Amino acid sequence: MNDFFTFLVLSLFIVISPGIDTALITKRTISDGRKDGYKMALGLSTGSLVHTFAAAFGISAILMQSAVAFEIVKYVGAIYLIYLGLSSFITRSKKEFTNFENLNNSVMKKSAFKQGLFSNVLNPKVAMFFLTFLPQFVKTGENATQQLIMMGVIYTVLSIAWFFVYVLLINYLRVWLMSPKVQRIMDKATGLVLIGFGLKLALDKQH
Secondary structure, eight states: TTTHHHHHHHHHHHHHHHSHHHHHHHHHHHHHHHHHHHHHHHHHHHHHHHHHHHHHHHHHHHHHOOOHHHHHHHHHHHHHHHHHHTTTOOOHHHHHHHHHHHHHHTTTTSHHHHHHHHHHOOOOHHHHHHHHHGGGOOOOOOOHHHHHHHHHHHHHHHHHHHHHHHHHHHHHHHHHHHHHHHHHHHHHHHHHHHHHHHHHHHOOOOO
């Protein structure tokens, strides 16, 4: 893989960035306890694996057939990362979370694992992320499918580790973690990293 360390750092920033996943885990943990918070985390992470395999078997075939297609995927991914980064500087709308929570109200009584799984799998933004993010680090001349799956598994492991730590932190630092000031700092830090890496990916020549 090209620049494996870069992949790890960028993945970590994306995982810890506040978003829908964080909102769902927070809501479930506060309402039903740490056990359900863990189940929610596992469900969301399992959803990431579903997107990983979909991206791996769908994109790898394209990448192996055309160098032009590879370049197109590369630049689309770079633009998408920059877009995500810029979005982090825009004040997060409460309406976005309210609408998503309303969408999930019908399944709140179901198991936390299923809610996390379906929330992730059925989110088109997550699918777009995996379709554009993972291919950026595929090394040409090697098995693309294997590389994509391995990166997806690593991303999932990072997600599980962070979500579990976050569930524990909620019990002790809930007020601090959820304060608007901390959320803004995390958003802006993540935004800068995403924009930086997006520009780097767009400007780097394919090896």
